[in-house]
Amino acid sequence: MKFWLRAFSRIIAGLILLSTGCAGTQPLMYIDLSRREPLPPAAPQAAPLRLAVAAIFSPQSTAESYHNLAAYLGQKLGRPVQLIQRRTYAEVNNLIAKNEVDLAFVCTSAYVDGHDRFGLELLVAPEINGQTVYYSQLIVPAHSPAQSMADLRGRVFVFTDPMSYSGRVYPTYLLQQLGSPILGYTPQAFFSRTFFTYSHDKAIQAVADGVADGAAVDSLVLQYAIEREPGLRERVRVIHQSPAFGIPPVVVPPSLPPQQKEELRRLLLNMHTDPLGGRILSDLGIDRFVLVEDTVYESARQVVRATCCLDEDQKR
Amino acid sequence: MSVLSQQLHTHARLNIWLQRTWALAGGVSVRTKILGIVLAMTTILGIGITLQVRLVTTRTFIGELENRGNSVVRDLAGRSVDPLLLNDIFGLHKLLVETVENHPDVRYAFIEDGTGQVLAHTFDQGFPVGLLDLNRPASDDGSQHLLYLSNEGRIHDFAAPLLSGQVGVVRVGLSETRLQRVIDAITGQMLLTMLLVALVGIVAASLLTWLLTRPILDLVETTRKVGQGDMETLAPRWANDEIGGLSL
Structure with a gap:
């Protein structure tokens, strides 16, 4: 009987040890979250x-x-x-x-x-x-049947920035050339929907992922993006390249x-x-x-003036 | 006093305690013994299981809290980079507030720039400056976990670098308070269940004790009568088992 009593006391002791002794033994640091102070000012720096x-x-x-x-x-x-x-x-x-x-x-x-x-x-x-110099390149998803800007009528088109030369001004200029000599197409009338990504790499990604049916991007950025991600070559296709413009x-x-x-x-x-x-x-x-x-930028200046893209943005 | 003599002393005291307990237990009736054993076993089993479940639940919940903290701080680090680079401080503030609102265990979140200056945080009326140098990302692309004690209980602080630490650090604190409440509720439920099981056990043990001790008490009474010279007395036979055989 004494043996069983001894064994029982050991089991209880073990259970207590198991429940209490497993917590970390290292003392924890204490922080009072209710003690709030104004944040220290930034250290003075030389004018950057x-x-x-x-x-x-x-x-x-x-x-x-x-x-x-x-x-x-x-x-x-x-x-x-x-x-x-x-x-x-x-x-x-x-x-x-x-x-x-x-x-x-x-x-x-x-x-x-x-x-x-x-x-x-x-x-x-x-x-x-x-x-x-650099170029504006019109890209579409690799599987797209489009061969020119005209084939993108009624599709979704992505612009990079409202002020971007290769990403908005030039494609808008291209649309003007597609219409009648007096009244060219506007992006709103030509595409079913347009949106801005505010950077060229995101516009390339949007076309590669099929979020948009076309985009016009900076040729240097496209080249850089393909160097960094060679798989893009299989996912996007260039269907048009602008004349050379000042870099x-x-x-x-x-x-x-x-x-x-x-x-x-x-x-x-x-x-x-x-x-x-x-x-x-x-x-x-x-x-x-x-x-x-x-003078290197004169040809671009002519296109900007022809499209009035930037004037419209200024008015907005 | 040496360790050996201390152990011997403890062992002797334990033995004395056990002998006294057995002397007390041996002096009560069989009915009390059986009821006591059932009650003790139910209680010990219940407490043992409750302790074990509490321990396992706590470990699991805290492990999950740490995993969640890592996910939240990495997600926040990924989403903070663009607003930080674009100097969109209000956008950063909104992101932090939404993170705290959408994760019930997240107690706070804040973002420091590359110089350690806090750009946005979720505290009202000042900032607990003790948090500033508490935790730093261990590497350029991983998050760092640190547990500390606060006036609001135990807090798990996570730090993650923004763009390999070039542009700043994001910090998130997760509190154990809610999980401890859940664990306490589970423990309370288990103890209540144990109490109910103990009550059922007492009723069952009373019935069992009655079934077992009634024929024995009759045999004791018959033996007492025979001892007084009443040789005609027979003990009633309650069942055809070993005790029933004694009544013949």
């Missing part, structure tokens, strides 16, 4: 160089791509660089117009608009594959002090000669930065 990049790529892709370039400029200039992004090209242009940006990578039509509206200045332009440039606000402007220009023009700078440019798919004249 404000670098804006228009949403040609999605914000995440832009941050990944331009992070090293921003760090390089900061290292060379000896001050922090703040990478600024906005949802639309127009928002970036407004920041430049208000002198809230010191240096910006903008789209061709954003430059044309900014130059004509508030004197936006060209600094340099990237040279890619030995050229300073999206690097610009500065008209009020930027000439000395600072010259310093930035010299730094960018020599970047490819520096081993680190060359690697960063290579990662971005850029050979080097070169000087360009405003």
Whole structure:
């Protein structure tokens, strides 16, 4: 009997141990969540160089791509660089117009608009594959029977940004050419539905996924996207390519002090000669930065004026 | 006092306690013994099962809470990058508020930029600054879990990097309070069930005791009468079993 009593007491002791002894033995840190205080102010920093990049790529892709370039400029200039992004090209242009940006990578039509509206200045332009031009390419899903813009009548079409030259101005211009010489088609009348993705990579994805029946995108972005994701070649097809237009440039606000402007220009023009700078440019798919004249953008300016796309946006 | 002598002392005290208990148990009637055994077994079994179920439930629930915390913080990290890069601070705030509203165990959420400055959070009237340096993502692409004690109970804090930590960190805190309430409710239900089973056990044990002890008590009474010289007395035969055989 004594044996059974002893065994019983051991079982009870074991159960108590099992229920209480399994909790962590390390003491936990204590935080009183009811003790609220104002957040500490940000530590003062040297005035940063404000670098804006228009949403040609999605914000995440832009941050990944331009992070090293921003760090390089900061290292060379000896001050922090703040990478600024906005949802639309127009928002970036407004920041430049208000002198809230010191240096910006903008789209061709954003430059044309900014130059004509508030004197936006060209600094340099990237040279890619030995050229300073790019194209608007009309893409459709690989299985689509469409062979030209005319075949996309009544379909769903995706624009990149309201101010994008290759993603909205040029396809709108193409539609005008399809109609009568006096009254061309408008996107609203020609397509069953249109929408904006606010970046070229998202527009390519929308066509590849069959969300849209067609899109016009920046040829450089399409090439870059296919290099990063070769499977896209099987999912989208180019059915039309525009004539060559001036490549999206690097610009500065008209009020930027000439000395600072010259310093930035010299730094960018020599970047490819520096081993680190060359690697960063290579990662971005850029050979080097070169000087360009405003006349390079004259053909694009004519198309912008013909479509009045940007005028309509200004009125809105 | 050495450990060995301490163990011997404990063992001797336990033995004394057990002997006293057995002396007490041995002195009561058979009916009380049987009822006591049934009650003790039901109680011990009930408490044992309740403790075990509570333990397993707690472990499972806390494991699920940790999995959920990891999912919530990673999802939030993915969805916060674009508003953060586009300086859409109100969009970030809305995202955090919606996350807290849609997940009942999420107590708070906040986002720090690359310099550690809090950009958006879900606390009213200030911020518990003790949280600021409490938890950091362990790697560039994984979330980090940390358990701490607060005035609101145990909190599981999760930290996830935004774009490999280049642009910031998202933090989410999940409270155990709701799950503890559920676990307590389950434990309460099990203890109530145990009580009901014990009551049924007592009724069943009373019937069993009556069936077993009545013929024995009759035999005791008959034996007492025979002892007093009444040789004609016969014990009634209640059943054709071993006890019934004794009445012949």
